Amino acid sequence: xxxxxSLFWEVSFGAFLFVTVFLAGGAAYLTGRAIARAWQxxxxxxxxxxxxxxxxxxxxxSLFGGTLLSVHYYIADLIVLLIFAFVxxxxxxxxxxxxxxxxxxxxxxxxxxxxxxxxEA
Numbered sequence: 330x331x332x333x334x335s336l337f338w339e340v341s342f343g344a345f346l347f348v349t350v351f352l353a354g355g356a357a358y359l360t361g362r363a364i365a366r367a368w369q370x371x372x373x374x375x376x377x378x379x380x381x382x383x384x385x386x387x388x389x390x391s392l393f394g395g396t397l398l399s400v401h402y403y404i405a406d407l408i409v410l411l412i413f414a415f416v417x418x419x420x421x422x423x424x425x426x427x428x429x430x431x432x433x434x435x436x437x438x439x440x441x442x443x444x445x446x447x448x449e450a
Contacts, residue, residue, distance in 0.1 A: 337405045344393040349406050353385040357410040361417030365425065371415075378414045382407040416440070 338345030357378055364374040385406045389395035396402065419440045427436035434442045 337402075337409070339389065339395045339399065339402045340393045344389065344395075348388050348393070349385055349409055352388070353381060353406070353410055354413040357381055357413040358417035361414040361419075362421045364414075365418040365421035371418075374414055374418060375411065378410050379407065382410055385410065 335342070338349075360377050360381065361374060364377070382403060386395070386397060386399070386403050389402070389406075390397040423436055423438075423440055423442050426434045426442040433445060435445050437443045
């Protein structure tokens with residue numbers, strides 16, 4: 330069942346794209362947004378994504394015949410979901426800093442913000 334030339338997907342690229350990227354990636358992005366809105370630490374976000382990765386492996390196993398206890402593909406799913414989660418958190422945090430503290434910070438692109446003026450507090 331294992332595809333010899335795939336590093337990230339086990340059964341098929343379509344299953345990986347649908348389950349890991351679209352479904353679980355969307356959930357990870359929204360989890361990152363929720364963590365940012367609640368001003369929670371990165372460690373808590375990582376803990377949630379570890380659980381979401383286990384659920385993603387179960388979906389690959391139950392619907393597409395993948396291996397349930399595959400450390401390699403669990404880590405591959407975990408890496409993809411952590412990227413989605415931390416991007417979601419960073420986008421939300423940049424929006425928060427530039428809107429809630431607009432007297433102090435200005436947005437610099439999608440993921441960043443900078444301090445207005447050159448003086449440190």
